[in-house]
Amino acid sequence: MKANLYSIGVDLGGTNLRIAAYTQNNGLLETILLPTRLAAGRDAVVTDMCHAIETLLTRYSASHSLAGIGVGTPGPLELPAGVLHNPPNLTGWDDFDLRAAIESRLNQPIVLESDANAAALAECMLGSGRTMKVDSLCMLTLGTGVGNGIILNGKVWDGATGMAGEAGHATIYPDGLACPCGSNGCLEMYASATSVVRAANQRIADGTAPALQGKTWTAHSLATAADQGNTDAKKIFIDAGHALGIGLAALVNTLNLPLYVVGGGLAQAWHLMKDTIFEELHHRSYVYRFTAPGSPIAMRNPSGATHVLPAELGPDAGLLGACILPFSEYGTLVEDRND
């Protein structure tokens, strides 16, 4: 029976829409990739999504039993309602009851989560969490913004309204840069792919980064320049590492989880940020100092050690997370992983 159990997962992005069939034994069986037709309106996007889901349901229902359908969406997402609230990556979807739209179209229930939470679940159950043999973690996803997901005992921590995991908007520098969220000095303003490019442009304009002048930078080209020894590019990642370290130290002190994971595109520059991240962790978190790998507590009780690592899963994390959401919901995820 278990070998025949499959799920369908949806990764709804601002650019791409991916729908996959998945089994716990064989992973992704098949993935349908579609453009997210935002210009055609949200109903068209939901129709595209449901068509693809139905295609997979038809294809696999004869040979497999459906565990459920998981959907990951850009947030903010209100749960359990399933309503989007001013999602920055889905313009015009404010107050959209995504759950009702999908469920009435499919005529069956779905398991809905924000994309950052789904990615964190995948990283926990199929990525670094599996490697480290833990079932709780906190993941920061460094992309356009800084996403965050918290997994406790193998389940997404949704909070009271599905909006937990917004540590990307924790204040790092109280008088810092204005954030689109309305606050100042959010982690997201200092440690996203967007923020490193902004920092480079600002320093070029200020005349404080002579080695960066005369070029148009991306997060990727900045990292390459830093790798090639460009001092001004290196400084940008050192500053991002400081912000990440300050934010992570607060999370370690608050949650005392066994694993914190840094993912997303900017995590490819992990090696450029990690020294500063750990410097701040040692300075700002006595929980980290007590429990860091090599500490007496970690030596005596390895499962109590605090690990801070780059993510193992790449861009598929969100899709994989959506696929395993139904298994998590029915409580079989941790047991199955440990089979």
Added chain:
Amino acid sequence: MKANLYSIGVDLGGTNLRIAAYTQNNGLLETILLPTRLAAGRDAVVTDMCHAIETLLTRYSASHSLAGIGVGTPGPLELPAGVLHNPPNLTGWDDFDLRAAIESRLNQPIVLESDANAAALAECMLGSGRTMKVDSLCMLTLGTGVGNGIILNGKVWDGATGMAGEAGHATIYPDGLACPCGSNGCLEMYASATSVVRAANQRIADGTAPALQGKTWTAHSLATAADQGNTDAKKIFIDAGHALGIGLAALVNTLNLPLYVVGGGLAQAWHLMKDTIFEELHHRSYVYRFTAPGSPIAMRNPSGATHVLPAELGPDAGLLGACILPFSEYGTLVEDRND
């Protein structure tokens, strides 16, 4: 049977040692108050504690069934081991295996927690959590330092090593005051009873608080002066409110709990800090703005509203928390409360 079920709770403090018998129907049946004889050494303190526990066991065992023995202790406390690590309020107890010392003396298991976690559990199950009908909360205890406890679904969130709930050492101002924990700019340096007195003395020395000059201040007398219109005293609490608001906003964004509680001695100045606290929450937490009482989400789904309130329980919170720890451990606390 349930009416006859009792527990014994211990609140181990740096000054006082309190041991109580408790039932869920009648609360504290009897409390034994002893001085904490730190000068006599930790074994003497454990002996005093165990004598008192045995006195209560003898007194209630004929008429009641023991649910368990709960002990709250100043941290940092490593769990499940039960070992103290450099506790600032129990000098000389570094690396002390408190669990083994008590359990071998009593010849039975105990449920051990840090005092801030025990207080948060009591506030959740018997205080503001009960009033607000929620079973998850985050409590900040503003005393000598800033303690913190997180309750999720009616249970203490211990983290991997019992050290969760140190949000008092989250960084608020990265270049701020040096904290005894080794970091800079911790919440504890700006929002504890100690910190408001330090701020007053610093401003007197700076000459920036003429209305405070010529007196020796306590947190209590500063609050009284502020209530009587002393502008410089008022400013001290406004600044503490800013720090608390910044810290709470990060916690709301990260955890999305239905309730955040501010307790401890300095919470008596709640009315002097609350405007600033809520100003920062509105500015820095979009999760708070989405879910604040009166928001559309909170109106539609009252159980999803985010409440930030002063604690209901006073100095007994820690003792009550120790008493209900055994019931929490056996998972009957939430069900019983909802009877």
